[in-house]
Amino acid sequence: MALINEDYLKLPEDYLFTEINKKVNIFKVTRPASGSKVIHLDKGDASCILQNEISNALLNSVKEMADMNSTHSADTVSRTKELINLVLKTDYESRGIKLGAEEVFLNDSALNAASEVSDFLSKDNIIGVFDPSYPAYIYNNVMNGRAGEKMGDGHWSNLVYIPCDESCNFSPMPPKERVDVIYLSLPNNPTGTTLTTEELKKWIKYALATKTLIIFDASHAHYIQDKKVPRSIYEIKGAQKCAIELRSFSKTTGYTGTDFAFTVVPKEVFVYTEVGESISLNKIWHRKQTSKFSGLPYMTLCSAEALYTPQGQKELKERTEYYMKNAEIIRTKLLSKGLKVVGGENSPYVWAKTPEGVTSWRFFEQLLYEHNVVCTPGVGFCPGGEGYVRFTGFATREDTIEAMARL
Amino acid sequence: MALINEDYLKLPEDYLFTEINKKVNIFKVTRPASGSKVIHLDKGDASCILQNEISNALLNSVKEMADMNSTHSADTVSRTKELINLVLKTDYESRGIKLGAEEVFLNDSALNAASEVSDFLSKDNIIGVFDPSYPAYIYNNVMNGRAGEKMGDGHWSNLVYIPCDESCNFSPMPPKERVDVIYLSLPNNPTGTTLTTEELKKWIKYALATKTLIIFDASHAHYIQDKKVPRSIYEIKGAQKCAIELRSFSKTTGYTGTDFAFTVVPKEVFVYTEVGESISLNKIWHRKQTSKFSGLPYMTLCSAEALYTPQGQKELKERTEYYMKNAEIIRTKLLSKGLKVVGGENSPYVWAKTPEGVTSWRFFEQLLYEHNVVCTPGVGFCPGGEGYVRFTGFATREDTIEAMARL
Numbered sequence: 001m002a003l004i005n006e007d008y009l010k011l012p013e014d015y016l017f018t019e020i021n022k023k024v025n026i027f028k029v030t031r032p033a034s035g036s037k038v039i040h041l042d043k044g045d046a047s048c049i050l051q052n053e054i055s056n057a058l059l060n061s062v063k064e065m066a067d068m069n070s071t072h073s074a075d076t077v078s079r080t081k082e083l084i085n086l087v088l089k090t091d092y093e094s095r096g097i098k099l100g101a102e103e104v105f106l107n108d109s110a111l112n113a114a115s116e117v118s119d120f121l122s123k124d125n126i127i128g129v130f131d132p133s134y135p136a137y138i139y140n141n142v143m144n145g146r147a148g149e150k151m152g153d154g155h156w157s158n159l160v161y162i163p164c165d166e167s168c169n170f171s172p173m174p175p176k177e178r179v180d181v182i183y184l185s186l187p188n189n190p191t192g193t194t195l196t197t198e199e200l201k202k203w204i205k206y207a208l209a210t211k212t213l214i215i216f217d218a219s220h221a222h223y224i225q226d227k228k229v230p231r232s233i234y235e236i237k238g239a240q241k242c243a244i245e246l247r248s249f250s251k252t253t254g255y256t257g258t259d260f261a262f263t264v265v266p267k268e269v270f271v272y273t274e275v276g277e278s279i280s281l282n283k284i285w286h287r288k289q290t291s292k293f294s295g296l297p298y299m300t301l302c303s304a305e306a307l308y309t310p311q312g313q314k315e316l317k318e319r320t321e322y323y324m325k326n327a328e329i330i331r332t333k334l335l336s337k338g339l340k341v342v343g344g345e346n347s348p349y350v351w352a353k354t355p356e357g358v359t360s361w362r363f364f365e366q367l368l369y370e371h372n373v374v375c376t377p378g379v380g381f382c383p384g385g386e387g388y389v390r391f392t393g394f395a396t397r398e399d400t401i402e403a404m405a406r407l
Numbered sequence: 408m409a410l411i412n413e414d415y416l417k418l419p420e421d422y423l424f425t426e427i428n429k430k431v432n433i434f435k436v437t438r439p440a441s442g443s444k445v446i447h448l449d450k451g452d453a454s455c456i457l458q459n460e461i462s463n464a465l466l467n468s469v470k471e472m473a474d475m476n477s478t479h480s481a482d483t484v485s486r487t488k489e490l491i492n493l494v495l496k497t498d499y500e501s502r503g504i505k506l507g508a509e510e511v512f513l514n515d516s517a518l519n520a521a522s523e524v525s526d527f528l529s530k531d532n533i534i535g536v537f538d539p540s541y542p543a544y545i546y547n548n549v550m551n552g553r554a555g556e557k558m559g560d561g562h563w564s565n566l567v568y569i570p571c572d573e574s575c576n577f578s579p580m581p582p583k584e585r586v587d588v589i590y591l592s593l594p595n596n597p598t599g600t601t602l603t604t605e606e607l608k609k610w611i612k613y614a615l616a617t618k619t620l621i622i623f624d625a626s627h628a629h630y631i632q633d634k635k636v637p638r639s640i641y642e643i644k645g646a647q648k649c650a651i652e653l654r655s656f657s658k659t660t661g662y663t664g665t666d667f668a669f670t671v672v673p674k675e676v677f678v679y680t681e682v683g684e685s686i687s688l689n690k691i692w693h694r695k696q697t698s699k700f701s702g703l704p705y706m707t708l709c710s711a712e713a714l715y716t717p718q719g720q721k722e723l724k725e726r727t728e729y730y731m732k733n734a735e736i737i738r739t740k741l742l743s744k745g746l747k748v749v750g751g752e753n754s755p756y757v758w759a760k761t762p763e764g765v766t767s768w769r770f771f772e773q774l775l776y777e778h779n780v781v782c783t784p785g786v787g788f789c790p791g792g793e794g795y796v797r798f799t800g801f802a803t804r805e806d807t808i809e810a811m812a813r814l
Contacts, residue, residue: 002587002620003529004678004686011694018697021484048475055473059466065661066462068455068803077428115699119526119550122410139698143526180409213409254472271411279411287418290425291546292522299706396475 007145016135016380017044020364027368035372039403041330042376043394044189046254046323050307050315054253057306061299072298079301080106086308087262091247097234103282105263105289106296110219110248113263114183115140116292117215117244120284121181121271128179130172131161131384132190134217137183138382154383164191165384170342171199174206182207184233184243185217187224190381190390191351192327192343194229200236207242213271213281214243219261222252222320224346240266244281251348252320253307260296260304323348326393326400333404334391348393351378363389371406414552423542423787424451427771434775442779446810448737449783450801451596453661453730457714457722461660464713468706479705486708487513493715494669498654504641510689512670512696513703517626517655520670521590522547523699524622524651527691528588528678535586537579538568538791539597541624544590545789561790571598572791573760577749578606581613589614591640591650592624594631597788597797598758599734599750601636607643614649620678620688621650626668629659629727631753647673651688658755659727660714667703667711730755733807734800740811741798755800758785770796778813 014022020042028038049055064072084104092099107113118140127141138156141147148158155161160179164172170193174182184203187194195203207214216233224231233239248261265285270278296304306312324344331344340353354363360377367373367389376392378385393400421429427449435445456462471479491511499506514520525547534548545563548554555565562568567586571579577600581589591610594601602610614621623640631638640646655668672692677685703711713719731751738751741759751757761770767784774780774796783799785792800807 001618002678003532004680004688004691005527005529006680008527008691008695009680009686011691011698013694013697015697047472047480048477049469049472051473051475055469058469062456062462062465062469065454065456066458068458070455073454111699111701120412120415122412125410136698143695143698211408271409273411273413273416279416281411284411284415284418287420288415288550290420290422291418291543291550292518294518 005143005145007143010142010147010150011139016376019380020374020376023365024368024374031369036406038368038372038374039395039399040374041391041395041400041403042374043392045250046252046319046394049254050312050319053306053309053312053315054303057302058299061302065298076295076298076301079305080296083301083304083308084262086305090308090313092232092234095232095235097232099234099240099264099266102286103264103266105265105285107261107263107293108296108300109250109259109261110217110246110263111136113246113261114215114217116288117263118144120281120288121213122274124274125180126158126160126178128160128162128175128177128182128212129382130164130183130185130188131155132164132378132381132388133183134185134189135381137185154379161382161384163384164188164193171195173199174203178210179212181213181215183215183217185219187220187343187347187349189217189220189347190349190376190378190385190388192345192347192349192390193351194224194226194346196226196228197230197236198228200230200233204233204236204238204242208238211270211272212242213269214239216243216245218245219248220251220347220349221247222316223324223348225324226346229346234264234266241268241270244269249304249307252316252323253303254319260300260307322397323393326395326397327391329400329404330391330393333407337407344393350391350393352389352391354387354389358387360386360389371403373403373406412550412552414550417549417554417557418546422546423783426787427781427783430772431775431781438776443813445775445779445781446802446806447781448798448802448807448810449781450799452657453659453726453801456661457659457719457726460713460716460719460722461710464709465706468709472705483702483705483708486712487703490708490711490715491669493712497715497720499639499641502639502642504639506641506647506671506673509693510671510673512672512692514668514670514700515703515707516657516666516668517624517653517670518543520653520668521622521624523695524670525551527688527695528553528620529681531681532587533565533567533585535567535569535582535584535589535619536789537571537590537592537595538562539571539785539788539795540590541592541596542788544592561786568789568791570791571595571600578602580606581610585617586619588620588622590622590624592626594627594750594754594756596624596627596754597756597783597785597792597795599752599754599756599797600758601631601633601753603633603635604637604643605635607637607640611640611643611645611649615645618677618679619649620676621646623650623652625652626655627658627754627756628654629723630731630755632731633753636753641671641673648675648677651676656711656714659723659730660710661726667707667714729804730800732800733802733804734798736807736811737798737800740814744814751800757798757800759796759798761794761796765794767793767796778810780810780813
């Protein structure tokens with residue numbers, strides 16, 4: 001008799017984004033045909049790939065793959081090594097960080113990497129998450145049996161929630177409760193807020209003192225403008241002993257789903273057996289990688305290489321600036337309407353407080369029905385997101401301006 | 408203190424294919440420069456994408472994605488639904504199988520789907536696998552804590568191995584031991600052998616009687632030529648109550664890694680809680696899908712649609728025939744050399760018994776050093792593969808003919 005992993009029974013029926021889609025569809029079906037175009041400022045990803053360097057690399061890779069006599073896959077192994085060297089040079093050495101090539105693992109998305117690291121960990125760890133935070137981190141721990149039960153207020157009984165809200169001026173500090181593993185997503189999704197070098201030092205100190213593992217999700221690192229805000233956790237001394245870092249380009253280059261992502265797992269990061277034996281997480285990651293990962297798809301390899309050419313880096317920077325300008329337009333408008341706003345300065349996400357007494361979902365519906373603009377209800381990210389909504393800078397400039405003009 | 412999932416410590420340092428690569432690299436470095444070209448008959452995937460219909464769909468999708476004003480992602484949801492209807496019509500209704508659209512889940516690979524289904528299941532299930540079988544099934548169960556310990560002979564202590572070898576004439580029958588979950592990969596990888604409708608009926612009868620879940624990996628279904636061999640497990644009455652089916656196109660269309668795959672999870676397939684409550688696996692799969700899957704990448708959606716046009720189906724058939732002709736060339740040659748051979752008739756894999764007293768790795772090395780041809784040592788697939796090697800039909804015709812001429 002096949003037995004179910006009963007932790008899966010705790011998963012919700014629908015994910016936040018499915019719920020939003022349903023509500024938008026109902027609106028589209030019921031509203032008068034004369035209404036204006038619905039503008040999506042809830043997009044979580046760049047939907048347009050970088051032009052020229054990257055799109056050409058993809059086009060050429062498809063042509064190569066369609067040639068029966070092509071030897072395109074012959075040197076994949078050496079090209080993959082070279083790509084890792086480019087990553088190290090461009091994203092780390094340039095910021096004074098020294099890492100070895102065997103400490104970088106390529107993968108297809110930060111989302112999958114976060115799910116895999118959750119699988120690596122014992123069921124018995126106490127997990128800390130920001131409130132609000134990206135829901136996938138929580139669901140991974142639900143599936144792995146670490147979340148406990150969902151309580152009446154929407155929190156999970158066994159997770160330690162670390163407020164990322166007005167109470168701490170959006171600068172979460174290490175919790176008083178013991179945690180074994182902590183997710184730091186910076187810039188945070190959904191709040192768009194960051195921590196400075198000085199603030200992050202406190203987290204590293206905490207992690208080193210308590211042998212806590214930090215899962216640092218730096219998927220939005222390219223949006224950081226402020227010099228006092230590190231792009232990589234390894235800019236902080238000691239981080240190579242307690243943190244792994246997840247990186248992805250789905251938020252910038254626009255090839256979501258056929259994505260280039262990587263995870264940094266320094267050799268000095270240790271996890272522990274029940275009897276206290278220390279194990280290098282890098283060693284375990286290598287074993288997992290060799291059993292579960294077949295290498296980057298050829299197209300992804302080619303587009304990732306294009307991303308690291310000088311021209312690719314230039315295009316990446318331009319695209320980042322484009323989305324950040326959108327975020328600025330949103331931020332400025334919302335502030336002018338008297339809303340409290342954070343984010344949008346080091347992140348494409350703008351996090352706005354709804355007017356007194358208006359819930360996230362109520363604000364979402366008002367915006368949809370009155371202005372035909374879609375945002376994301378903050379409560380969907382965690383109970384701590386209630387009373388907020390998220391806007392993103394991933395629409396076109398034209399649509400962003402139009403949506404803001406409607407308010 | 409972050410605790411490791413100790414089951415991960417049991418994973419091997421290197422996977423079979425990493426080991427083969429290492430050995431081939433050593434050979435390349437040490438052999439005389441005058442040697443002939445190394446021909447790979449160990450490839451597990453088609454490396455060249457289908458021409459015309461599919462390559463054009465990929466090229467057009469990249470162009471659309473690079474257009475900032477493109478609305479390409481607008482109707483992804485409805486196109487995905489339409490794709491599922493095409494799958495049902497083409498791959499199932501044409502064979503008299505009736506399934507609902509909500510019973511088909513798209514995903515990126517059968518490999519990942521197999522890993523996910525392993526995560527869904529309680530640690531306490533007894534797992535049955537063919538011996539030899541695809542190693543990933545075993546590693547998934549190692550990571551999920553169901554395999555027990557690796558024994559001296561290479562078998563895992565808690566798995567039930569079902570011989571797929573000469574002892575049963577390569578037609579494995581249900582085991583006498585109780586199993587809760589059984590992997591049926593047919594055509595089997597690596598042996599290339601299949602089961603007929605009559606033989607499969609016995610498995611369905613067994614599964615229904617014992618509430619065993621069948622994970623039917625039909626990744627190679629398109630290679631089946633024999634009318635007595637079902638392409639889908641649902642050709643057998645009762646299978647919709649005990650089996651899920653994994654499908655993938657990485658073995659035919661050649662866009663591995665940016666792949667189109669799907670899993671069929673009929674609503675009537677039940678799994679059980681510890682207290683015996685029955686749960687529809689479809690419901691759990693839906694929840695997992697909504698929390699973990701962001702939908703098919705746009706490029707994959709476009710190429711999958713192209714695959715289901717009449718022209719796409721024609722190209723799929725032609726490519727399948729091409730690889731099967733390669734397999735036939737290999738099979739014929741090996742038989743003429745007096746080797747015992749199975750497979751290659753309903754599968755691109757040819758499974759050859761090595762001469763008396765020659766191990767899998769010894770034969771692999773002889774072939775590499777004497778003829779510069781790479782095959783896959785059977786023992787890498789499971790202890791039951793010792794004394795066999797696998798050849799695949801995925802090389803070019805020219806290389807296949809050349810490799811066989813060297814023997």
